[in-house]
Amino acid sequence: MTWLSPEEWQAVRLSLTVALRSVAFSLPPAVLVAWLLARGRFPGRGLLDAFVHLPLVMPPVVIGWLLLVTFGIRGPVGALLHDWFGVRLVFTTAGAALATGVMSFPLIVRAVRLSLDAVDPGLEEAARTLGAGPLDRFVTVTLPLIAPGILSGAITAFAAGLGEFGAVITFASNIPGETQTLPLAIYSATQTPDGEAVAARLAAFSFAMAVVGLLLAEFAGRRMQALLGRAPC
Amino acid sequence: MLDLAIRHSFPGGQGFTLDAAFTAPGAGVTTIFGPSGCGKSTVLAAVAGLLRPGQGRIVLDGTVLFDSAARRMVPPEQRRCGIVFQDSRLFPHLSVETNLRYGLRRAPRTAEGPGMEEVVSLLGIGHLLGRRPVALSGGEKQRVALGRALLSRPRLLLMDEPLAALDASRKAEVLPFLARLRERFSIPILYVTHALDEVDRLADRLVLMEAGRVLACGTLEALSARTDLPILAARRDAGVVLGCTVLGHAPEQGVTRLGFPGGEFAVPLESAVPGAPVRLRIRARDVSVATEEPRNLSMQNVLPAVVEAVEAGRAHEAMLRLRLGPSLLLARVTQDSVHRLGLRPGLPVWALVKAVAFTPGGGDNPA
Numbered sequence: 001m002t003w004l005s006p007e008e009w010q011a012v013r014l015s016l017t018v019a020l021r022s023v024a025f026s027l028p029p030a031v032l033v034a035w036l037l038a039r040g041r042f043p044g045r046g047l048l049d050a051f052v053h054l055p056l057v058m059p060p061v062v063i064g065w066l067l068l069v070t071f072g073i074r075g076p077v078g079a080l081l082h083d084w085f086g087v088r089l090v091f092t093t094a095g096a097a098l099a100t101g102v103m104s105f106p107l108i109v110r111a112v113r114l115s116l117d118a119v120d121p122g123l124e125e126a127a128r129t130l131g132a133g134p135l136d137r138f139v140t141v142t143l144p145l146i147a148p149g150i151l152s153g154a155i156t157a158f159a160a161g162l163g164e165f166g167a168v169i170t171f172a173s174n175i176p177g178e179t180q181t182l183p184l185a186i187y188s189a190t191q192t193p194d195g196e197a198v199a200a201r202l203a204a205f206s207f208a209m210a211v212v213g214l215l216l217a218e219f220a221g222r223r224m225q226a227l228l229g230r231a232p233c
Numbered sequence: 234m235l236d237l238a239i240r241h242s243f244p245g246g247q248g249f250t251l252d253a254a255f256t257a258p259g260a261g262v263t264t265i266f267g268p269s270g271c272g273k274s275t276v277l278a279a280v281a282g283l284l285r286p287g288q289g290r291i292v293l294d295g296t297v298l299f300d301s302a303a304r305r306m307v308p309p310e311q312r313r314c315g316i317v318f319q320d321s322r323l324f325p326h327l328s329v330e331t332n333l334r335y336g337l338r339r340a341p342r343t344a345e346g347p348g349m350e351e352v353v354s355l356l357g358i359g360h361l362l363g364r365r366p367v368a369l370s371g372g373e374k375q376r377v378a379l380g381r382a383l384l385s386r387p388r389l390l391l392m393d394e395p396l397a398a399l400d401a402s403r404k405a406e407v408l409p410f411l412a413r414l415r416e417r418f419s420i421p422i423l424y425v426t427h428a429l430d431e432v433d434r435l436a437d438r439l440v441l442m443e444a445g446r447v448l449a450c451g452t453l454e455a456l457s458a459r460t461d462l463p464i465l466a467a468r469r470d471a472g473v474v475l476g477c478t479v480l481g482h483a484p485e486q487g488v489t490r491l492g493f494p495g496g497e498f499a500v501p502l503e504s505a506v507p508g509a510p511v512r513l514r515i516r517a518r519d520v521s522v523a524t525e526e527p528r529n530l531s532m533q534n535v536l537p538a539v540v541e542a543v544e545a546g547r548a549h550e551a552m553l554r555l556r557l558g559p560s561l562l563l564a565r566v567t568q569d570s571v572h573r574l575g576l577r578p579g580l581p582v583w584a585l586v587k588a589v590a591f592t593p594g595g596g597d598n599p600a
Contacts, residue, residue: 125283126322128309130385131339140335144326227326 008202010177011185015206018093018168018181019161022100023108023154030105031150034112035142039121055167056106064170067099071171089171096172096179100164104157111156115149116142148224155217159210182206234259235389235423239279239289239299251275251286251445259294261437262415262422264453266429267464272445273425277393280423281316282309293389313344315382316391319398321374323366329377330362336385346386347418355417356380356410372403376410383414392424396431411435429470433514441465457514458561460544460552466563467547472516473563479505488533495558499533500589517552519587520564524574526583534586538562543576551576555584562586 004012036042037049055063071078071089081087089095119142127137143150165183172179174188186202189195238254251272257263265273278284279299280291288301293314298307315336323332333349340346353359356376366374375395382390395411396404408431415422415435424435432439432453439456441448443464449456457474460466477491477498488499491511498513505511527535538555546552551571553564562584570576 120322122318122320122322123324125309126316126318127324127335129281129283129312129314129316130336130381131310131313132335133310136339141324 004201004205005198007176008185008198008205011180011182011202012205014093014096014177014180015162015182018096018100018164018179019158021094021097022104022161022164023158025097026101026105026108026157027150027154030108030153031112031146034109034116035138037109038113038116052109053106055103060103060164060166061170063102064099064167067095067102067167067171071095071098091173091175091179093172093178096168096181099167099171100161103164103167104160107157107160108150108153111153112146112149115146118149119145148221151220151224152217155213155220159213159217162206162209162213234294235263235280235421236292237276237280237289239276239286239291241275241279241284241286241289249445253442253445253447255440255447255450257421257423257438257440260419260421262424262435263438263440264424264426264432264436265440265442266426266432266436267442269427271442273427273442274393276442277316277391277423277425280389281314281391282307282312313340313385313387314389314391315385315387316393317375317378317382317395319394321366321378323369323374323377323381325366327366328362329358329364329366329369332366332377333362333380333384336381340384340386344386346420347383349384352380352383355413370403371399372406375399375407379407379410379414383418383420387420390420390422392422394426395424396428397426408434429468433474433512453512458554458563460542460554460563466517466552469518470514470516471563471565472514472519473561475513475515475560477511477513479503479507479509479511481507493560495560496536498586498589513589515562515586515589517563517565519589520553520555520562521566521585521587522553522555522564522570522574522576522582523585524576524580524582527585530585532585532587534589536562536584536586538582538584540576540578540580540582542578543571555582557584 033048033052037045068090069075073079073082073088073090078089081089089098123141123145124137127141132140163183165187168179168181169184174180174184180188182202186199189198189202235257239251241251243249253272253276265276267273275284279286282298285306286299286301289299290297290301291299297303297305298312299305324335327335337349353362356379358373358376358380361369361373361377366377369377379395396407399407412434426432436453438450439453440450441456441462441464448464449459449462453474454476456462457465457472465471475493477493480490480492480497482489482502484502487502489503489505491498491500491513536557538557541554541556541561544552544554546565549568551566551568553566553576555562555564564584
């Protein structure tokens with residue numbers, strides 16, 4: 001490919017890596033939290049619900065700063081990770097993925113919860129009376145039925161993750177090859193004299209990726225519904 | 234044997250409290266019958282463990298499933314009570330065959346019960362195995378749901394109005410399978426319904442419920458002869474259910490003769506084998522009485538009887554209890570007839586039975 005420079009390709013690849021890792025990070029806990037919110041009856045459920053949705057309504061920079069305070073080398077969690085496991089999150093690709101994952105967490109929770117609400121609890125009851133324990137019926141009944149929601153949540157989170165800016169730049173900084181993802185590269189280009197062309201190329205590329213992503217999500221969703229036997233086959 | 238005594242209040246409900254107790258013996262079909270909203274499905278959910286009653290005790294074959302005093306509650310997945318729900322609740326993402334195997338795979342190795350082939354052939358669902366539930370008709374869904382519950386090798390089979398969501402023809406399609414199942418397997422069944430024809434066809438015993446309480450329980454034959462149970466006696470199709478035996482056929486006259494303790498009936502020709510038990514519901518409105526032996530009558534069933542009691546029925550009506558040997562018939566007549574004929578306890582009369590509702594299978598399916 002000649003129309004993107006090696007540095008620009010690096011930003012694209014990094015964006016993909018960060019978005020992918022962020023989804024991998026946040027998907028399992030998001031499914032768990034969605035399940036707790038949809039099925040759980042416990043005190044503080046409303047509080048958890050509000051807490052999960054914070055990244056949607058708070059400025060991303062504030063989220064990034066909170067992560068910095070918590071996961072920084074001197075932060076309560078960051079210090080532990082550094083001292084015990086030698087893991088450093090600030091200013092690393094993993095850190096960028098963490099910040100992106102936190103930002104897209106509510107997107108997955110919402111998508112999964114919507115599909116959980118659509119699952120008839122009667123089916124889980126039926127599985128129960130047929131001898132299936134809690135984990136068994138989650139894996140064999142609930143999970144397959146919410147698979148379309150999980151998939152669409154993951155794709156949305158991935159697409160949103162490609163463009164995460166505020167939280168990443170605050171927590172992981174703007175280091176080419178390490179944390180400089182596509183939007184950060186575009187931002188940097190606009191700050192450079194004669195960077196207009198670079199910014200335009202990167203912007204066009206991210207537009208193309210977004211369109212492909214949306215089409216993929218649509219196709220995967222339909223395919224999945226058919227597999228689940230929702231539509232006559 | 235199922236032994237149940239529970240109390241349960243619904244929070245925020247209209248002051249509805251369930252307070253039910255009954256015992257169901259080991260084998261056969263125990264039907265819980267009552268109007269919608271009487272709490273019969275709640276009883277079933279409590280037995281299955283899907284609902285935790287406020288207080289009480291449920292014991293199945295010596296195993297305590299629930300005991301509020303001892304704070305014991307066996308979770309549904311360990312109770313081994315298979316349920317057939319009104320809305321079949323088949324898993325939409327699994328094929329019919331995988332649905333059927335779902336419970337079988339989770340049943341304890343030691344549990345005995347019918348195998349896959351036997352159940353599939355009994356329910357006639359062999360041609361559906363590869364399909365998804367979405368491609369099944371309502372009746373087919375219920376048959377598969379029945380098979381799925383049966384294959385989980387339950388100690389007790391619970392049925393929550395399994396035919397209520399089906400139209401009449403679908404219902405007629407599934408009912409014979411239920412009758413066959415009841416006849417083939419010795420598994421105890423608790424069957425909730427508000428349809429009297431299902432009761433007539435399937436019930437060995439009846440638990441009558443109204444407004445959260447058990448009004449009476451006993452055999453169908455015994456309860457159908459009671460006039461103090463308005464939810465049975467006030468119905469248009471109220472009447473005594475008699476257990477009969479097929480005596481023989483007279484094809485040239487187009488009749489089948491049925492015997493019961495205390496008399497005989499002639500009914501339009503049936504295919505049942507002589508000696509087979511069948512069940513008749515003799516509706517009270519189809520029975521009239523005469524004080525002299527009627528002659529030159531088109532009716533075939535004229536039986537000598539003795540008036541045992543004259544009870545007040547609905548407006549201007551009376552309910553007669555007629556004794557025929559050990560059996561009993563109910564007859565619904567007008568108050569005017571009671572006065573004109575001077576009907577009183579002890580009076581010998583002739584009972585004229587206009588029509589006989591023949592329930593194939595009833596007692597034990599001869600098919």
